[in-house]
Amino acid sequence: MIERSRCLGAALLCLVPASVPLARAAAAQEATPAVAAPVETPARGASVEAPVLTGIIIDGDLSDWPDTIELHPIRNMLDNDLNYSKNGVEEDELATSPDLSAVFSVAYDPDDDLIYLAVIVRDDRVVVGHKGYWDTDAVEIYLDGLFSNTTIPVDVVFGRNDVVDASEVPMEQYLGVPGEGPVYGITRTSGEDRDPVNPILNWGDIAKTRTRMEYHRDGDVTVYEWALQVFDRYPDRPTDLVPGKRIGFDVVVVDKDVPAITDSAEAEPEHARSAWVSWCPGYSGPRFLNAGSIGELVLGSD
Secondary structure: OOHHHHHHHHHHHOOOOOOOOHHHHHHOOOOOOOOOOOOOOOOOOOEEEEOEOOOOOOOOOHHHOOOOOOOEEOOEEOOOOOOOOOOOOOHHHOOOOOOOEEEEEEEEEOOOOEEEEEEEEEOOOOOOOOOOOOOOOEEEEEEEOOOOOOEOOHHHOOOOOOOOOHHHOOOEEEEEOOOOOOOOOOOEEOOEEOOOOOOEEOOOOHHHOOOEEEEEEEOOEEEEEEEEOOEEEOOOEEOOOOOOOEEEEEEEEEEOOOOOOOOOOOOOOHHHOOEEEEOOOOOOOOHHHEHHHOEEEEEOOO
């Protein structure tokens, strides 16, 4: 793993290995990573500003990210859903637990119309599964270029997984796992067969986007590095990324500690179910049904 990822992993848990440069080690002495101040007059409960950043290569190596970019904690655990559990970690431990602690940094390139996202996860056990959302570690990204409050009924999606198209859903949901695909066992969407790729666009063809992701793991720290394309409507209306624009945004880390032994999340023993931890607080059902349920990303100026 690159030196910067080691530093970020150390800052995550306030653990400073001897290899960390002195200035970075001093910054890691505090109990929490640096957290950006919220933007002025945020429109939603969770708000973050993305600075302009260019020249990023998506390879899982964060050495081309500036040391000054801020880290944002991912600490809102879903604990009232039968599909998930606390997985041995209480919400107030998510800042320091070696079992699971996560942060992200985010920026954007206005010339390429891409959002850059680095998700850094401290996790003592990595499990990669391919049958469904309940059997694997994962990162989920939610993006709404229209910054809308659009909602759709559950029957638009549930029971129609093979034929529903991403254009019918009010946001993009990108999914990635720390291993080879297929992601979530999805082999057919929009009535078409899909290649077993990693990452994927849920209910869409990621090949019709410019989104890509690479992951890298060193010890117990996994880095997911993303370039993300946002849409006003997939796939024919990409979002123009300009300073001041607000975009619906959320980052979720899914932590599975033991391989799944059943074919459904609810059938898994409670202690063995995945933890689902989001940046945006609150949960009113699946994120992809309600665009107003995610936070906001505000694009900064040069």
